[in-house]
Amino acid sequence: MIRYFADDNILNANEFIRFANQVWPGDYDEEKTEAALKRTINITARDGETLVGCLRILTDGCFFGTITELLVLPAYRKQGIGSRLLQMTREHTPTMLYFGAQPGLEPFYEKNGCERSLQSYLIKKR
Template sequence: MEYKIDDKTLKAPAFIEFVNKVRQGNYDIDKTQDALSKTLNITAYDGDELVGCLRILSDGYFFGTITELLVLPDYQKKGIGSRLLQLAKQNTPTMLYFGSQPGIEAFYEKNGCQKSLQSYMIEKK
């Protein structure tokens, strides 16, 4: 497994193909590329195949958030997500805040993440 920190080679077409294997969506290629350019992308590759990605959005001083942590279903429970979290912790200048999907909390707690504030959202219609 090869891990890349601040993966500048990650492009929207490959990312969209990867994301659609985890959760189906209708992703705009230009907006996806713009989003990728604004985050620190920590990736995991098995050969040439993108199998895991953790994205961090940060102001570099006060706030950082993990926007997503995704691992292909066939690669889950093999330590890839845990390694991506370790690399995130080592390569961010801020604390990281993030939400968790229901049922995944034990994964984060096992990896030393502390439960924090309840999260809320404002949905854009």
């Protein structure tokens, strides 16, 4: 049975990195990941003790927020987990949220009540 947590305080860098590498492989630094997790609202889905879905909100708490990522393990997709995480986001965000979507996932977000908004841009760190 999948359980959902609105601000998962037990989520740590080691667990998140193992999880994220199954969905979006990358070169995650454990120290930086731990610092990042402490700065975000972490909404999670767990199957027993296993992290199967995670949505992170970064916000100033007053005016602006963004979804940094919405990840669901491949074996758990198409079960409503991503939709439930988005629903919980509406219930627990202190601000309006702007975010980018991977190309091709727009129908998922629109099905879940998200509205198309501003075009996104990227500024790379030098």
